[in-house]
Amino acid sequence: MRASDEMTIGNLARRTGLAVSAIRYYEEQGLVRPERNSGGQRRFRRSDIRRLSFVKIAQQFGYTLPKIASLMATLPEGRTPTKRDWEKISRSFRRTLDEQIQTLEQMRDNLDGCIGCGCLSLKICRLYNDQDRAARLGPGPRYMMGDRPKDLD
Incomplete structure (x- = not known):
């Protein structure tokens, strides 16, 4: 990793809006894999900004960390993911979002009528x-x- 591509955990926290403790937790979960310098300090890749941003977005849509990890496992290790790599992961993400949108639209459209719950009160x-x-x-x-x-x- 080139020195210009390295980031400290503090810089990564500022860039992503995540707490340092959250980044450490995501590291424990295998979502980012920093290298260590000769002094043992973590050094993150600039591409980890995108990885952690994806984690934040996916969590907002209700994805669990294991599900996020399985999606991210398709991304390459040791190199910055390319546009093509992100397109691959986003196709799966998009399918899930489309299903959620369809469910939400159906709920919105049917909320004031019979929902088939068995209460028979309406x-x-x-x-x-x-x-x-x-x-x-x-x-x-x-x-x-x-x-x-x-x-x-």
Whole structure:
């Protein structure tokens, strides 16, 4: 690693907005792998800014650290990831986001109607879930989970 590509943990913390303790934790989780200088101090790559920024974004979308680690495991070690490397990881990320968007739109569109939960407390439930027919599809709010009354036919 060239000296111009090295960063101290403090510089990395300032650039990413993360606490030093968080960066150390992410290091323990294998999300970044700094090298050590002759004095034993951590030296991070400039590309670790992007890696840790990705961690922050992925966490905002509900990804767990093990899931983030598995996505990042596809990135190369020892060299800065290229645009092509990030495109590969982003395709998987995009698929998940598209699914989450679809789920959120469905929830938004159906929130004020029968959700297929089996409570049968709304008059509309007598139309869409008479006698709790949705229970045949499984437990929980079946219509919010993607099932439709037509699935019972």
